[in-house]
Amino acid sequence: GKLVHIEFNELTRPNYYNRFYQNVSKRLSPYNFSMAEKSGVAWIEGVLVAENQMIKEQRLTGTFDMVAGASNSIQQSMVPLAEKLNSQMDKKSDSKYYSVSENFGNGLTGVLKVIVEKGKIVECRYDEIFADSKDEIKDKKLKEFYRQSKYWSIMYDEPSRIGFNVQMDALNDKVVKTQNLLDLTDLPATEKSGNYKQSGFTRRNTAWDNYLKLAEKMKNELEKDKVLK
Structure with a gap:
């Protein structure tokens, strides 16, 4: 009955402006290092803050701490997906x-x-x-x-x-x-x-x-x- 593991990931878009980083995992590829060089913080760092907050506070909805570098992903992708999951948590699933x-x-x-x-x-x-x-x-x-x-x-x-x-x-x-x-x-x-x-x-x-x-x-x-x- 408790949240014990939350993992969010995105793939860069297929038409990403840098061909090297087209359609790659933001979480587990060198994309994080490239992002950190440009903005000073890696994408994964911001995502981990939100994931850890969800587990610590045992909730998937509401407002979460934002860290530069991943705020757009969290607002536009992670939070909406978490809200969809939250609405399904009490439903029986196969x-x-x-x-x-x-x-x-x-x-x-x-x-x-x-x-x-x-x-x-x-x-x-x-x-x-x-x-x-x-x-x-x-x-x-x-x-x-x-x-x-x-x-x-x-x-x-x-x-x-x-x-x-x-x-x-x-x-x-x-x-x-x-x-x-x-x-x-x-x-x-x-x-x-x-x-x-x-x-x-x-x-x-x-x-x-x-x-x-x-x-x-x-x-x-x-x-x-x-x-x-």
Whole structure:
């Protein structure tokens, strides 16, 4: 009966004036650094203030503290969406939201989110998020990606040689189709394949092993709650 987690995000518009930042996550991409350089405060900082206030005061409507850099997003998007959610809170819904996360060390946290509707998984999203500070990230090559996620980072190079976002979109499609969280058959970069002379060369993505750890926990929760048909 309490608000324990609130997460707001926006994607920049597809026709954004800077092509580099077209259709990217404001929350988990380098967009925040660009915004901070221009206005002195990152977009996420303002959003976190509003999110924390909602949780602390246990309300989704009313007036919230505004911080420069995110005030337009909060007024025009976050507050109206929160009001819509608030009106639905007491209504029965067939939709259920599950999430699980784990700190895997070296400044990396895995996050798995699943949405269930009418006994079926309709969305399965996995991402890995880098720590808030460079000091927490041990790998020197990865320090520059602090406060970003592998899925939404524009500059992150995936060592398995296939875009992290492409891999996780394929995972979502497969889970929705098969309703099996643990079957990685035929998904990209789950094993070493091809050779250096062919563009199809891939390595196994270490994220798959992290995902399977969280997927097992998720599966147990879904079965315990008996939400799947």
